[in-house]
Amino acid sequence: MSRVSVTGSKRVIDDVIEAAYAHHSLHVTDYDERYEGFEPGTSLDGAETVNERLVTVRSLESILDVDADDAEVARSLDDDELVAELGRVRGRVNDLNDERDDLRDAIRDRQEEIDRMEPFAELGIDLEYLRGYDSVEVVVGEARPGLVETALEDAETIGAFDVFVGGDVLAVVAKPTDADAEGAVQDALVGVDIALLDVPDADAGPKEYVAELEAERADLRDELDDVENELESVKGEAAGFLLRAEEQLTVEAEKKEAPLSFATTENAFVAEGWVPTESYPDFEAAVVDAVGDHVEVEELERASFTPDGDHHAEPVDGGTGGAESASVDDGSDPASAETEEAVATDGGHAAHGSDDPPVVQDNGSAAGPFELLVQAFGQPKYSEFDPTLLVFLTFPLMFGFMIGDVGYGVLYAAIGYYLYANYDGALREMGAVAIWAGLFTVLFGIYYGIDVFGYHAYQLFGLHWEVGKGLSPADTEWALTWLVLSVVFGLVHLNTGYVLSFVKNFQVHDLKHAVYESGSWLLILNGVWIWIFSRHVLQVKPDFLFDSVSVITLGALSFSGFPAVVGIAGIVGAVAGVALIAIGEPVELAEVLEPIVNVVSYARIMAVLLAKGGMALAVNLLAFGAYIDEGGEGSFHFIFTADHLAHVRETGSEELVFAGMSTAFDPGAIGLIGVLGLVAAIVVAVIGHVVVLLLGITAAGIQGVRLEYVEFFGKFYEGGGDSYLPFGYDRQYTDEQ
Template sequence: MLRPERMSKISVTGAQSVMSEVIETMHELNLVHITDYDGSWDGFEPGDSLEGADEVSSQLVTVRAIESTLDVDESDVSPAETVDLDDPDSRLEEIRTSVNELDDRRDELRSRLRDIDEQLDQMELFADLGIDLDLLWGYDSLDVIVGEGDPDAIESTLADSDSVEAFDVFSGEGSVAVFAKLDGSLEDELVGVPITTYQVPEESGDPESNVESLERERQQVEAELDTVESELEALKHDSAAFLLALEEQLTIEAQKSEAPLRFATTEHSFIVEGWVPSNRYDELASTLDAEIGDQLEVAELKRASYTNHGGLHEDHDTEDHAEATDGGHADETAVTDGGPATTDDADEQVATDGGRTGDEIVTLDDDPPVIQRNSKITNPFELLVTAVNRPKYSEFDPTIILFLTFPLFFGFMIGDIGYGLLYVLLGYGIWKKVDSEAIANFGAIVAWLGLWTILFGFLYGEVLGLHFLEWYHIEPVFHKGISDTEWAITWLVVAVIVGWVHLNVGYILNFVEEFQLHGAKTAVVEVGSWLLMLNGLWVFIFSKAFSLSKPTFLVRASGQEGMMVLDNGPLGFGFTGFPELVGLIGLGAFVLGIAILIMGPWYEAVEFLVPLAHTLSYTRLTAVLLAKAGMALAVNLLYFGAYTDEEGFHFMHTSTPGHKEEAGKEIIFGGLSNMGSDISVWTLELGLEGALLGIPVYIVGHIVVLAIGGTAAIQAIRLEYFEFFEKFYEGGGKTYESFGHETRYTET
């Protein structure tokens, strides 16, 4: 799980005469991640597309254009629907013609609707004036402007103008019409006056009658548009399965016909290199041998190790798996320059020895693609890993660790059976109902977080912030610490210890990576130094060295009294601190770590307090725990009310404040549920009016707490991404993209 699928670099070499058969077989296997030929080998050129590639690409563009016009997607096709693709060309042309005609007609009608709407807007303006249309145009000696503006400003401007002989201004509620006899242009006279002008249509009659006529025309256009839309929808329903199946078929044909562009070829032969999962190499070789036979050679060039990004070296345990179809073998040294020698004397000749010269493998230099290996349970958490980046082939895949720690952090912070059930239901609903794999994985993660929230809810004994175990006089395993300082301090120390362990895991993974990639010296200098600093510092902190200067809940000096978390605290187990000598050794290890770090990238030494700061960052777990518990407490206090007695704090579930006061209890808050007329429901006594009015407050309050509880996920994932991943994870791996196609709408 921590390492990706083991990958093997393979070479397939053959004559041009069998290339089509090889492409067909490899595509059906859907197994080889092809390495594109980069033109670096002498005598080899990228191949040419197979015959008919342009026609296939053209048809594929047509199909996708039709699908876009009809808005076709996979939800439009029934899983049981069958498609006949025996004669697709004529049906495709028929669909294309119909779609183009209907789409053109739809565009015309939509354009006409826009024009009508513009005319209606203007005509309503003219109707507001109450002036017939033929009075607004056609004058030889008058200028007319119709629009929206301030009549008073217009009159004032025209009255002050020496060029205007006469004018009149008519206005409606929002419109204005200006008639003027003047030397010059009316528009020039009104420069500087806020007015929006409209073009007057050269029509006659009452504007209101024109409005009615336009509205009738609009209804007719809308009806016709609805008809066209219905015809397109019917066409979509009838042709969706055919189009998706044809697109799939054409996509497959395009992949096959364009595959030679990725091959290294000569006039008579070809070589294709790529990556396959090592445990499936034999399947590839045997299938190609069975389909093509002696005219082809398949070789496993190398098995990529995890020690150098997989690109240049190989493991030397591939002898049993390296037999090519013609008796080829995998050699032990990868060479990244030069090129395979070939013999091109006849069409049936192939590249000599599968692209090997002498004792060396000559191969294209590329890193292997990454196939993450995770179980069905942990697989959804790959979503959180790839949100940062896909792991490199040489890196550890942190998915399993994320699966173990992220829900643990979240459950610890929320810890409530009621909230956990809601998270489970929400996550399950998303996972079950959504088709998108990424969103479905998100739903699975939410459901998993909910399960851990339920688990901690039982440990805390809480349902929606209520301590249900108290009703049965049962003490919960843990307390959140909202009303108990000792528990709150305990959780702070526990969070620090969890951070200490978590960061150690990150540094250890990084140490292994650096050791495998660059050797022991680099691993010790660049990672071992941080391990020394982290553990040395915290061993010193949890030791009795300089104990008088440390908090007593952490380390208690001889003669001191009080609660020490790991000794006599709620979770204490008698640990009073590491001996003073051990603490001083830890401090020395911290200083030694800084000294070793300076031997490498010395500038990193300025971050020598990272082991302290990043570990303390985990105390946010306790902060969110207390904050969420406090919010739930506030909601319950508002609704139920609470009182105190010699045993502590209690919500009022079973009787009213008056009864509690009579019993000598101190009322903190009466609660909404206890206001109004006293009634009894089973063993509960409450106020009818207050309970009814308080229920919406109670529901909304807990919904808010539930939503804000989502910030716990943000805090938990922040610890994973910034504190943990930073220690060992970079990402940037290449996605495994096998040459082939998973069919959904067609059968092979």
Template sequence: MSKVSVTGSKSVLEPVIEAVHDLHLLHLSDYDGSWEGFDNGNPIEGADDTSEKLVTVRSLESILDISEDDAGPGRLDDDWEARLEEVRTKVNRLDDERSEVREELRQVQERIDRVAPFAELGIDLDLLSGYSSVDVLVGEGNHAEVEAALAGSEDIRAFETFTGGNVVAIVAAPAEDVDDGATIIDDALVGLEFSRYPVPETDESPQAYVDDLEHRKRQLEADIEEIDSQLGRIKLDEAGFLLRLEEELTIEAQKADAPLQFATTNRAFVAEGWIPTDEYDALVARLNDAVGDSVEVEELERASYDRHGAHSHTEEVEDEASDDDDGDATEYESPPPKQPATDGGYVTMDDEPPTRQSNPKAANPFEELVQVISRPKYSELDPTLILWLTFPFFFGFMISDVGYGALYVLIGYYLYKNLDGMLGSLGAVAIWCGTFTILFGFFFGEFFGFHFLGDMIPGDTGGWYKGLDPYSSDFALAWLVVSVLFGVFHLNIGYVMDFVDNLSHGLWDAITHSVSWILLLNGIWIWVFTHQASADKPDFLFTVFDGQPFSLGFNGFGDGSIWMLGATIPVPGGGEFLFTLPLAMILLGAILLGIGDALELVEILIPFAHVLSYTRMTAVLLAKGGMAFVVNLLTFGAWETQEGARMFDASWEAAIPYENSEMMFEGLFHMGDGVSAIVFILLGIIVLIFGHILVLLLGITSAGLQGIRLEYVEFFGKFYEGGGKNYEPFGYDRNHSED
């Protein structure tokens, strides 16, 4: 990216803005007011009127519920302002009418709700009010409790209740010593759950009153439908016009507000921004075509920044402005002199270059996941590509089921096709994750928890197993080791990316800050797999690739390995200690780390701890597989053969279907006889469907969250800071309007 400056007279401000906007390449920098004699510019005349009309258009689009898909025929003629005013008048009038009708409809519905309980009583409403010698109350509550409370009140001489449904009407006469106006019924019902209903003021019977209100409700609903129909017609006629007008007004507003980012005086302006270096000549050519020699365009720097925000390289660009002999070559004031910076560059509108991410099309959805943390700085390596290559791999390994993977793909495809923005990108991510889940599902031979590659025979290489039973427990230990190897590989990539970033400081800085961690990471984990101190290490480290369960011929780095070579060091008190090559790597890494930044020595065990964090992948693998197994076990039952295989049976027969097998659980599909069997089968279907839905959802949350945690915390933490600005060139991509 190149930092450029455009300086000119205010007389050419508008054509310059027009040319830069049409080019749509320059990312404008905001002037911060730091230059003496220069202030932020003012919007171009007419900006307020443009903004007001833009607000009007967007309000009309909101009322008419216009979306991008509604764009139809519609032109912007010279009399568009009159047309806009005509549309605004009609739409606002109809919208006001609709609001009034909706408010009346709401009030009618409230009156219906208030009188509906009285209709259940079947008592004329005029009989429930207007008394001076008795107290009348209507409400909803438990009839028996109400009568008990009334009978126990000393303030009530006599009472009568009438019921209809859950509604109770109470008429009570006060005792002789009770003052007039006392609320004897309310007092008696204190402490009971009783909802009081106000009596509507009408001479009609409750049912007649409700019928009248229902009729009025239907009239109002018809009025709303008619208004909606009129608005719908306007939408069909004017959607294209409004979308085109909004686009034109948005562009005009952008141009009008652009001077707010410039440094200006009474006669001149200075605009700065970032542009792709190979587009600089296009900017100069466009401005020369627009205003000729009335502006001065200068490429200030071609900057590269290191990860810490410091200039690592500034290619000075010679000032190509010509000098005029009489000193009056321009009519505008020159910008203030540029201040020298320590690296030989200049400080102008001091800001970092914006970031324009460029990844393969398939990886673009993963940019959204990166931006959840922060957009990469211009100086940083973009981790999107690595995220694309590793996150679906991690997710697929943790779920590893063909059935669940297919559902993830379908869900992702729906989101990708029907939603935009972040949710649409997540849909594409789900498609990738589902694809890897299917791939690993074939390796594990699982379909919704069923193992379909045949009976499990210990040592059989015909398929992988998750290690959920004693006969395949070696596989569970193997996946722990495999997840550790994933971690070592993944973190090595992170440290290598950190090394590339730190090269901008110099080779020695990259060695002390990055190679040191690479030596520590690999030294620690190579030593873990050596036979040195093997008695204190888990045995499975040396057996999982030596026949239990994988026959790869690796049983650790033994005496014949280069990693066991080293010097014998005497130990005080007698004895010897073999200082092997991995230990030398650890020591050298610690020394380099201390030279680079001694404070980082307190984190020297991070390479060990962060790699262990990858074992969470195996934990999710076993947890998800175990849950799917439980769902199938409850539904179909299971039998254990002498060879050690678990068998599920989806048939409707209750007999044990396998020879030489022992029933573990008969399953809901095989329980009961007659009617009870049907009940158990229906219950089994419910357990099967909702159980696998639960596993599916927990797979998203567990595998998704754990996988993204490994990326964000363990991986990104090695090299990534983020905090970059998005490259947003001044301009607009037209979708509805024409030049």
């Protein structure tokens, strides 16, 4: 990337903006107000009007629910046509929208009145009989009649009363013992759970009134349908225009607001930014062709890919890096003088200050969607190694290993495909990530014994399967093997991170800094774990550390540990690493155990594997029941039916774990209890596996991302870069005319 400066008179700022916009390559950097005599620019004339029109267009698009599918063939749209058509469409749409809002309010009012009247219609008493009395009180509400009558009978303030009931509504007509008392009935019903209803002020019978309201509501809905159909017709006519107008106004707004990022004086301006180095000659030619010698375009520096903390920038030969100034003749003496003064600032240009080049991530179609996970942590800086490819290689692997189920994997991939096929942007990329995670989940599910929703499908084919998740008594050793494998994966992952850190520090500084800041941690990490996997002080180390190689290779290979002398060498290397930290970065001695702790953190991979597998097993256990063959020393097998359960109990060679709901179903004698048990088992299985599916996303997904962000990225990656956003617009609905 090349950092460029465009300096000129304000008299030609419009033409410069037009040329830069059309070239669509300049990533403009904002002026940061650090230089005396300059200030941020202001929007060009007409910006406020353009923005007001843009807001209007977007509001109309929202009202009409216009989307990209409603677009027509791209064509030009001049200002006069835009203003005239926008006024016409706005007037028509606003009138129809106001009418639609009024009709919706009227329908809502009718519905509220119907809801208020329906209890009285259910009661069946004309409204005029429920109000207007002097000597008696009338109360209407929803309550249990028995409780109301008991309360009134016990109340000393109530003389005669009667209760009329209709459905859930009742009306109480009572005469208080004190003729002057008010609210005696409500006071008597204080201890009763009653929802009081206000008697509407209407003379018609409740049922007739409700019917009248429903008829009015139906008429209003017909009118609303007519208005919405007319709005749909307007949408069909105006959608293409609105999309063209939005694009045209967006382009104009961006051009008119561009000076907000420039450094300006009364008569001159300076714009800085980044362009791809290969595009600079064309960019310079485009600007110069537009305004001639009224502007000076300079390539200030070129940023290389070699890290230096920010970026490695080299001054460009031939640029005005010295005190001499580039002259800009704009044909006006005052403006020209101030322009030359601006150019002379900072040795030839008014530099905005140091800033990082923008970044374009291009990782191909396969790894590209994983840029989403990297950007969630932080956009790579121009100087940094982009870890997207490494995330692509490791995240789906970890996810699939932790879930390892063909059924769940297929569903994850299907959900991902739906997102990928139906959405754009982040959701589409997330769908691609889910597809990869689902495919690896399927692969590991096959490896674990063709696991399908926690069921070992290899049993259906009469196969003998050696590999397991470690949940059955027969394959407990596999659980310990997965623990060791998780730790080994962590070692490889962290070594990669520290090596990248070493390379970065070597390029930023020198070999000494790389050794002190990264090599020391590599020595500690590998030294300690080499000792752990060695035969030195063998008696304190568990056997499964060394047996796991034999287990994972099904006995083809064995590993008894590194020789004791190698273990001692590992300890020496770790001590040397600590010494290097003490010499180079003594403050980091407080974190000297970090390499050990970080590796142990990868044990969460095995923990999630057993947790999700155990949850799927528990769901199937509750729904279908299971037994363990070989007298409780073998593998789990699900039962499913009453016949199968009877067979298990008869043989006596299996240990029954749980009978399950489905075992109430007897295919030979179908009964109600059996059918209900089977239905309940299916419901429990479906709901349970949906829960496991969702928890798998949160558990495996979050833990995988955490290992990437905290343990891995923390060794070499900072993020915080800016995306390359060139000044310009890719038109879809309008052409350049």
